[in-house]
Amino acid sequence: MxxxxxxxxxxxxxxxxxADERTGRAVVVDPxxxxxxxxxxxxxxxxxVVGVINTHFHADFLAGHLELADRTGAWIGYGHRAETEYPIRKLTEGERIELGDVTLQIMETPGHTPESISVLVYEQPDDTVPYGVLTGxxxxxxxxxxxxLLASTGVTAEELGAMLYDSVHHKLMALPDETLVFPAHGAGSACGKNLSTDRQSTIGRERATNYACAPMDEPTFVALVTDGxxxxxxxxxxxxxxxxxxxGLFDPAAVRALAA
Known part of the structure; x- marks a missing residue:
């Protein structure tokens, strides 16, 4: 891999x-x-690059899915709740994307946004423990x-908070402790209030140290993560x-011309 x-x-x-190095097939996530x-x-x-996956509609930057699809011919994937003006592959709970032996599996994890997904990564298709999970x-x-966030128009913070509680406590925390955690943001992002400077973790470490992953009921969780x-x-x-x-697609030459 x-x-x-x-x-x-x-x-x-x-x-x-x-990517699977044997087949050469690759996917880019959150470009x-x-x-x-x-x-x-x-x-x-x-x-x-055969596929591009966005874990959700990013609010803090313009993603590069259209640019990568244009450069490589790759399909663009989102969670099945996503609606777009361009063609996408709608990814559903449990769906597996085989790159060779390396296999990706979709986990629906709404809450930050309704269409949010996480991506489990398996080095071998029959592994019982994922190598890691890209949690968006x-x-x-x-x-x-x-x-x-106001990006989720038409859905209240309370509704999304209930979704997030289920996603974190019943899905992500159900993964094996040794599963590596690869998020889409670190410290400095406005997408959360207590992000670490570390760039990877494990499910076990988050279970033990992340304030939002401690055992609690849904109302407590929603109040805790929305406060402050x-x-x-x-x-x-x-x-x-x-x-x-x-x-329109990003034009690096135009940016260089503006900077000249």
Missing amino acids: YFAQFYLDCLSQASYLI RRDVDEYVADAEAHGLT DALFIGDVGRPD QPTAPGYFGYDADLNRRER
């Missing part, structure tokens, strides 16, 4: 490239809009995703909506 994390410090944002690094890394390792903004290191959240930047709703839309 080839597994790479790409971390963008200015956004405190992590994205991932996972940023400038996709050159993913394409270069895949080419350097003889990999073909459902579970961070030291925190969980906030359920109160920082004010969401005004552009969050705009970005989340634009990530649903067919839009």
Whole structure:
């Protein structure tokens, strides 16, 4: 298996490239809009990007799904609740994506947003313990995703909080302790209030140290995770909506011209 994390410090944002080195088939999860690094890394390792997965509609940045699909011909995947202006592959609970021996499995983990998913990574298709789980903004290191962002139009913070409680306490915390945790954000992101600077963890560590993963009932959880959240930047709703839309592709040459 080839597994790479790409971390963008200015956004405190992590994205991932996972591949089966035998078949060369790869998937990128939560890409940023400038996709050159993913394409270069895949080419350097003889990999073909066949799919792009967004764990949810990102509110803090424009994602690079359209750019990667344009560059590689890959399909774009979201949780099945997602509605977009461009063609997508709707991913459902338990669905498996076989890259070869390396297998990805979808886990629906709504709460930060209604369409949120996590991605289980298995080195072998019959492994009983996942290598890791890409949790998007459902579970961070030291925190969980906030359920109160205005990006989730039409769904209340209380409704999303109840979804998040189920996702964290009944799904993610049900994974084996040794499962590695790879979130979409770290410290500095406004998507949570207590994010760690660490870039990976384990389910066991989060169970033992994450305040939101301690045993509690749903009302306590919702009150705890919604209290004291920082004010969401005004552009969050705009970005989340634009990530649903067919839009112009990122042009690095135009950015360089502006900077000249």
